[in-house]
Amino acid sequence: MSNNLGDITTLLEKLGRASTPAVKESDYGISLIELIGGTAKPSTDNATLVIAPQWVLDAWPREISEPVSCVPGIAQQQAMSAQISSMFIHPEAFTSGVWLNSHTGANHHLAQEIFDAGRELRAHGRNVLVLNGDFLNDHHDSALIRATCTVQLDDIPEEDLEEQAPQSPLWNWLISLNDKIGEEQK
Secondary structure (H helix, E strand, O other): OOOOHHHHHHHHHHHOOOOOOOOOOOOOOOOHHHHHOHHHOOOOOOEEEEEOOHHHHHHOOOOOOEEEEOOOOOHHHHHHOOOEEEEEEOHHHHOOHHHOOOOOOOOHHHHHHHHHHHHHHHHOOOEEEEOOHHHHOOOOOHHHHHHHOOEEOOOOOHHHHOOOOOOOHHHHHHHHHHHHHHHHHO
């Protein structure tokens, strides 16, 4: 058997995989994200896609932006929404819940999904923020997750802050959250 694409197609046809039909689109125009709805879909024009434990979502200042829980399986679709203005990743999201061990290599498909959602946001000039990026240093898929982030909130060079330029309310809240976590760890 030669090594060209025609032979592979013929082989797959004989095995039956090439004849498997594509997943049918809904006759009603409903996407998976619309079907799931709820907190997976933003209701305002200024929403933040959040990969974090529930306590962060509960504390999120809704007057600043709407938190939208990032859902495995549809993260990239969520990031494609024009209503999503940024994404935030909290390290505790990887210690329990739906994103458990996404950074360790145990769930590579989840790390890839986070990366793809971040890439979608970055392609449209939106930020992907990570809190305590050092948490991601020693694990297999950490590099993939860190590669999609535009800002590591706990490692901002002083030169970037010395001009005292006003930051967004969301940025200020996330920095205060980071400071609070730092104080608790001492």
